[in-house]
Amino acid sequence: MASKKASVVMLSLAMALIASACSGGKTTSSEPNSGNASDKPVDTSKTLEISWVGQGARGKIEDNNKVQQMIEKKFNVKLKNRKIDVNNKEQRNLMVASDELPDIAFMDAPDKLYADAVTRSIPKDMIVKNAPNYAKMLSEQPTGWQVNQAKEGEYYALTGFKQEWDNMIWGQAYRLDWLEKLGIKPKGELIPVGTSGGAERVFFTKQAFTLEEEQKIFDAFVNQDPDGNGKKDTYGLLLNNSDAPWALNTEAGAFGVGWTYNLEEDGKVTDYAISKNYKEFLKHMASQYKNGLIDPEFTTLNRAKSWEKFAAGKYGAAQVQVQAAGMVPFTFNRPPANLVLKDSNAKILFTPPPIGFQGQQGSAAYTPVDGFGYAMVVKKDVSDEKLARILQIFDYINLDKDGLMFTQFGEEGKDFSWEGEAYKSAVLPKQAAEADREKDGINYYNLPIQQGNVTAYYTNASVLKLTDLFFGTDKGREMAYRPFKWDYFNQTKYNELNTKYGAKLKTITDEFLFKSITGEINVDSAWDAYVKDWRNSGGDELLAELEKAPKVADLRSSK
Template sequence: MKKERQIAMKRLAAVMVSSAIALTACGGQGASSGEYDANSKATITWLNILHTASPPTDTILNKLEEKTNSDITFSWIPDASKEERINTALASDSLADIVTLTMLDNSSVRNSLKSGLFWEVEPYLKDYPNLAKISPDTIKSASIGGKLYGIPFQKDLARNGVTLRKDWLDKLGLEVPKTTDELMEVARAFTEDDPDGNGQDDTTGFVDRNDLVYGAFKTLGSYFGTPNNWQVSADGKMTPEFMTDGYLKTMNYMKQLYDKGYMNKDFAVTAKTDQQQKFAQGKAGIYVGALFDSKNLLNMSKGVQDNMQLVMANDITSTGKESDRAIWAANNGIGGLLAFPRTEVKDEAQLKRILQFVNDLLDEDSYALMTYGIEGTHYKLDDKDAATIINTDLWQQEVQPFAASRPKESGFKIHDADPLKQQADKMIADNANYAVLNPAYSLDSETYNTQGSELQKIITDATYKYILGEIDEAGFKEALETWKSSGGNSIIAEYEAAYKQAQGQ
């Protein structure tokens, strides 16, 4: 009965959080002591985030199960609704053996981690060869209150930059921009000077989405010197990013793009998939986001914009000075946690077996499966360990949904043969030299834990309203005062105290 249920669940198109309660009944393999058999087959349920339109078929799943000696049942949550769904799952205790938590700044998530709902795992890492390689800095950044409540997703430190239509630049006689003013001029030209040569007014410079973090706003903010979430002074005073000059300059820049029509007017309600489709269809020529998205954008353009050529920029500043170059580091290189609820992982033996499973996901073979698929079916490999996808449609259906589930995304021998992806990887590595960290990422604030998400909404709403022209600078400052009086002042004070304590003051 239990096995039949697992098989049925695997065949569902998508299993939402409402189904997760059913999964908890069949999760884990249980044991009566801290000892476990590393060679025993594990039965594992996984509440995971889906970043593609549909979940994968069983092809790669079956290979992963064979590789890790496990029987895995996924419960997929669409990325667009992850905050609501994860909050609901935490509140209703409808979880799974493994829970993907990507929003470590979410109040509900932080409270659940601090409450003891999940196992603390740092003491166990040394017992597993791949987990033991996780750096102390990564562990520190991923910890809350000094404790590590899951295996961190190890991401590249700073992945973002600007992708532009090179063929449009060439047609209009423009160079790759080095400053925000030059970027604005490119946006103007891509909007007004008919870059696709069809004689119609049907293009914009930027195409952006409804995300002030992973969309254009935060990367542009880096170019204007905005700190990464928080700024700390020499004497330990903490200032939120939205109270800095850089943040205001970024809002003004975005407002100018919006007012002049140099970006899509519907950016505030545009999803990431729609943003990428608009770019791939030739409706815009500037995309701000992860640099490795360039390869995907070019692939998406096949059959629609076959003449598309792309170029990337990661060295833009507002001043033109190399010394001012900066790029925000997303969560200090932490993509979230693979966390293990005590309600599902009943004892230490079961925890150890699941940690063995995660350790196995960090093997080269597992990474290759979750990134490229099966050699000869999805990709081919040359004598330099460079992989080329040979069936894009099949890869998108069977492999791509697993990419976001990799506990680590770089540092493996196998690599992409695509020149654009190789260039993106080099630029991302270069970004690390200019990465701006969030000094408060591993600090704890009780007020933030309980009210942080609600308070952030005040700032997010005010930022959008400012860009859209619904409020002026005075109105934005009113929102700042509301944030401070509603709990923001307490967050500042608590972070300052936590920072001083962490510095041994």
């Protein structure tokens, strides 16, 4: 079963995702800590070599960069960087398969890595002693010390946290300039999300299109030459072959499906991929493909390549996060910014998710229960001595005020400026490209941890406007689809069985998805055999364990 991991890469994971001031996470900490929260001195007398890959790794890191030099000097270590793109699933898998996992690395599926004996556990007492600020953050959250717990007092990963993850959903972006050219009028009042930097050409409306209206729009995008080049080479919705959650969340949401999540059906828990609603979604997507509304090359495009085609003006729509619609600098490599900044005539309409034929609307919540997500794991052969130093560095670069600012943003004036008042507004990087920042080590080593006033660093005025207008309101937050049940604290054998069966089930699900969309199989005639195969390949065992897990509604009510 494809369980929802917050690091479904994701992504474009990029600099850390944005946090919203209107999110629902609870915290008593208002800003990063200044200095070590522990009174006990830490021993750094021995020089240690540590290999490190953080969330911002995109394959462009340069050795002996300024962030590296700072960390090495402060903690008496020698860092070994890896030129890997953590958004590239193949690169991550190869790194693990070849036994080249760094001492500490940003990875998805941390439970599987631990179960496969690729990584080691992290004792709670070592966290408290060597990463006191991180320990304090965990203590301030009701579920903090229960997430990623391997056994009593041991953890298989260090956990990221962002308040806004608790309620984040996707919206839908359309080429407004194409709509205007084709005489298609948007619904509702159009509000520019910003006043400059391209954001003045992104407009938001609270009124979403229905799927029926959307199909007519996509048909016009394909058949009425919206770019005026005299060729039939434009399509409707952006798709890719590797990260369906980054392309189909909003469309599936119109059928009541939270992508990769389980749901309640006929009084029992079932997986999204064998649900009745998912079957109807597949038939809808197959119809789009048959009618020529979907790019036939999508099966050859990974997420990055599909973004490039959007920037080249080949797609008229894409699902988009609020941060990207708000034109936050780290999203400049993805829709809609990668087009808006390239084409001065491009205009974007940003709406809530489309409305389905039965009135359903929404998208999968970014995380299943609360604001915890993403993970960094420690390789199995790392000694306690080295782990202690890793935790000290981790604590400083992610939760200390000075450490966070320098490692995530660089030097004020040279690498970034403030949108408004320092430490109370958004950070504006001087270099828009992630690769340029990464070369200097900026954000390469970090894990997203944003709480309290830190959220302001990542939230520009445009994102705040979108949050206030819709996405932070009760109506917007209620559109987040969550799992029906979730074994958040490893109380059942679900994760153990998912390690055993998950890869095969994902292969079965993915193959059926692509064959259904492209018309290689007929969804109705092939459905029963597909469901039987899924259930007999370990799916039923997983569902039986999920029946023992708590309801997400109950987990959230205890927050």
